[in-house]
Amino acid sequence: METMETPQAHRAPELASFVDFDPRAYVDEYYGSIGEENDALLRFFAQAYRDVPTRARMLEFGCGPTIYQLISAAPRVASIDLAEPSAAARAELSRWIAADPSAFDWTAFVSRALSLEDGRLPDPVQVGARCALIRRRVRSVIACDAFAPHPLEGVAPGSYDVVASSFVLDSVTDQRTAWRDALVGLTGLARVGGVVILASLLGAEWWTVGARRFPAVALEADEIVSALNGAGCTVDLVQTIGAEEGLTHGYRGMAFIRARRTT
Ligand SMILES: C[S@@+](CC[C@H](N)C(=O)[O-])C[C@H]1O[C@@H](n2cnc3c(N)ncnc32)[C@H](O)[C@@H]1O
Helix, strand or coil, rough: CCCCCHHHHHCCCHHHHHHHCCCHHHHHHHHCCCCHHHHHHHHHHHHHHHHCCEEEEEECCCCCCCHHCCCCCCCCCCEEEEEEHHHHHHHHHHHHHHHHCEEEEECCHHHHHHHHHHCCCHHHHHHHHHHHHHHEEEEEEECCCCCCCCCCCCCCCCEEEEEEEEEEEHHHCCCCCHHHHHHHHHHCCCCECCCCCCCEECCCEEEEEECCCCCCCCHHHHHHHHHHHHHCEEEEEEEEEEEECCCCCCCCEEEEEEECCCC
């Protein structure tokens, strides 16, 4: 029997709203161009993955229909498991992995990430080679639930060298306790000594796709760092930026954080 103490008890009613999460509208709205936020994200990933030990097993949790987080990770890791609960988002993602011409076009992101990695403008062959590398690295596209006792069914805690997640735990509930519990579950998927890479909204009570509002927890970077510490992680990189369009999308800024699981 479930008690109020189980992670399942935190399941927010707003999560039902992801049934009508439109992954194509989402990528069109947030990744249709590389503005200040996306540029800062790509810059962070180029830095955060630079000294990740190669041959790592990586989990990208709550990836939605996006691959921008994998561009600078792909050369460093041996395999990537992509976890996402929305079947529509997994289908959009799978179209890109299959190089389906109807998939969202991430070429500009790949090109920009490559130039941030080594300061040189890549040619189309280099961009194509990185896309091919990402596709080769993806080992599986699977379902997940941040609020389940086992966020990835059948996957034991400590299974990954790298656990990464962007705009997920902060962006799927408005309950702080649920967010903190989910962070413990997520970071627990990294082995002790493994790396945790997070991007989070700051100061958000909601965020939008078109006119549709989704729930969020209004976080500060310090609070994320202390929750990570409480989850047995030591933070070694924190960057914050302001929202490029003010509060239009419901958030005040973003935090990009890298940590290592120590216990
Ligand atoms: C704001 S989007 C972020 C997508 C992507 N990570 C990105 O950086 O653009 C939030 C994602 O969380 C997923 N999500 C919703 N409920 C979830 C849950 N309970 N566990 C894990 N992910 C969830 C949504 O389907 C959606 O893809």
